[in-house]
Amino acid sequence: MRKTSSRLLALLSLLQTHRDWSGEELAGRLDITARTVRRDIDRLRDLGYLITTVKGPGGGYRLAAGTQLPPLLFDDDQAVALAVALRTAATGTGVAEDAERALATLRQVMPPRLRHRIDQVRVTAVPPPEAPDAARVDAQVLRELSRAVHAREELRLDHTPAHGTPTAERRRVQPHHLVTWRDRWYLVAWDLDREDWRTFRVDRIRPRTPTGPRFTPRALPGGDVAGFVTSRFRGNDGTTTDWPCRGTVVLHLPAADVAPFAQDGTVEELGPHHCRLTLGSWSWTGLATAVGHFDAAIDVVGPPELAAAFAELAVRYRRAAGGITPSRTRTPRPT
Structure with a gap:
């Protein structure tokens, strides 16, 4: 049988799963008797944990929120x-x-x-690749936005756009969610002036006080905040998470050399030196550029828009080259 302290820790871990446990279930999981379960429940209560008894045919226990912070136990x-x-x-x-x-x-x-x-456990968290002060999120701003989201109160805020004038824009929004995307914080909100959904970088937000009236939350397009944010950052309207542009090419490279750099694309082996790559992007030009990162000959399978994007890029690159003869030196593959 486990030592009492170890058994209490295991019991507390089970109770913290936010469900009701019968005495028989807890006894079975801990390999102890129902009587020992009752004694251990009393010990946890003496330590300050608010454990309520669930009435019913089988009975049971539930860990509830208390009025003071009891000792914290972690396995x-x-x-x-x-x-x-x-x-x-x-x-x-x-x-x-x-x-x-x-x-x-x-x-x-x-x-x-x-x-x-x-x-x-040595972990180094690398911040976003830009000036640290520019992307740093103020903890007070996070708390204010979180409170407004929870209270469902309209917000007046100053938001500095990513490009163009450095002057902040005044916005009125209905805040819905705080999310993180690739190490950055964003506020998902309904913009009252533009009558559309927007995502605002939190490090570019300055909330104004007081907040506005309470509102009834609208339903996010697609109904899922993770899917909505993914869709928006892929250039869609929030109802689908697929890329708006998706095409297929044959690369004159082994599939094993392409797969590590295909991100969310699919790679199909066609032979020892060829593979089929299907990839998505927010635009046809962006898709052609992404495929061009691979140092290999390219055959476009489709659609025609992708071939047209390659033709447009060829004109731009030929002009940029200014008549310089290409070198035969092979450049490294993308990393």
Whole structure:
């Protein structure tokens, strides 16, 4: 039988899964008697955990929210996961320093063996490839946006566009979700002035006070925030996550050389030195450029729009070359 402290930790881990457990289920999972389950439940209650008894034919237990913070117990895997999350999740935000302090506090109270495991997890979170101050998200802004999303209150905000004039634009929005996409924070909102959905970079937002009236949330196109954001960043209207432009080519390269760099494309082996690549992009020119990253001869399978994009790029590149004869030196494949 497990030691009492280890058994309590396992019991608490089960109760934290946000479901009701019968005494028989807990006894079976922990390989103990129902009587021992009842004693362990009482021990956890003495430690400050609010565990309610569920009435019914089978009875059971449920972990509820309490009025004070009881001792926090983590198993080894949970502790390592928490350490990794604290080291990586706050990248590019103003809470990075707080996350580091939280990790230091957590490490200080851990037993030596677990502290050693965490110290072995060396993770370096690389911020977005731009000036750090430009992409840094203020923790206070995140809290204000989160509160407005939760309260369903309209927001007045100043938003600095990515390109063009550095002057901030005044916007009135109904905030719906805060999301992260490729290490950046975005606010998904309904723009009241443009009567359309918009995604705003949070590091370019300055909320104004007070907030506006409460609103009834609209349904996101497609109904799923992850799918909607993926669709928008692929140049669609939010109802489909597929690329608006998708084409197929034959590359004079082995499939094994192409597959690691095909991202979400599909690669089909046609022989030892040829493969078929199907890839998507936000435009036909962008798709042709992506295929051109592979240092190989290209045969366009279709559609005609992709061949036309290659023809347009050929004219541009020929003009840019200015009559220089191509070198026969083979350039490295993309990384």
